[in-house]
Amino acid sequence: MSLNRTEVARTGVELTANLERAGISREQVLEDLSFSERRLKETLRVGPAADPADVWLLRDYLDRAIRERGDVPQAWTVLTDQARLRATHWFALREAPTARRAS
Incomplete structure (x- = not known):
């Protein structure tokens, strides 16, 4: 699964908005x-x-973090649930941890 430039840009915007x-x-x-900070920066973009x-x-x-606080994430246009099914064939996807909230 590879993304074109438009999909990469859109995904970066959606990740940043949802953060x-x-x-x-x-x-x-x-x-x-x-x-690491570098890894997060590269992943976000x-x-x-x-x-x-x-x-x-x-x-x-x-x-998960957004839904757990009772909100709805900005729509994922590239990283959809259907795309996830396809991605499991190409990548070793890991289960995301639950975000810990500051006390």
């Missing part, structure tokens, strides 16, 4: 997903060095 909507700090994302499994992991993590 904001989730109300989770970047530091919390780094801790929960065991990402769906850059050439981004691991597709990381993109899905971040998508699922944000999606």
